[in-house]
Amino acid sequence: MERTGYKYSDITGKIIGCAMKVHQVIGYGFQEAIYQRALAKEFSNQGLGFNKEFEMDIYYQDEIIGTRRVDFLVESVIAVELKAITKLEDVHIAQAINYLEAYNLEIGLLINFGSKSLTFHRLINNKFNKNQNRRLE
Numbered sequence: 001m002e003r004t005g006y007k008y009s010d011i012t013g014k015i016i017g018c019a020m021k022v023h024q025v026i027g028y029g030f031q032e033a034i035y036q037r038a039l040a041k042e043f044s045n046q047g048l049g050f051n052k053e054f055e056m057d058i059y060y061q062d063e064i065i066g067t068r069r070v071d072f073l074v075e076s077v078i079a080v081e082l083k084a085i086t087k088l089e090d091v092h093i094a095q096a097i098n099y100l101e102a103y104n105l106e107i108g109l110l111i112n113f114g115s116k117s118l119t120f121h122r123l124i125n126n127k128f129n130k131n132q133n134r135r136l137e
Helices: 009-026 032-045 090-103
Strands: 050-060 063-074 078-083 107-112 119-124
Touching (some): 009 032, 009 078, 009 107, 009 119, 032 050, 032 063, 063 090, 078 090
Parallel strands (some): 078 107
Antiparallel strands (some): 107 119
């Protein structure tokens, strides 16, 4: 599952492996919350550090304009958004990338449990600023 050359490939590989196991065991057709609970259990089994439904402030010109909960923040560096829909659309990918930009996180995963085969996208924040302080309090 690891691909050298990708930042955090060891972590994203473990996350994807956990998602594959969950999908293999319970299949498709459940609500997102069911997959979230199962995935949290699998993350714990694999020793991954995570926060579930981690609330993060959304900033615009250094002012808080709202908040958003990421489904998982894994190892404090990977945002994981879950879906349980028949087919991912471009809008879902764009939304997940927008969250990465708003949180100033470099890497994210969008995982869909809603189809016969698990689907996922590894997302990269091209606007990531390593010098910008992330507000992950």
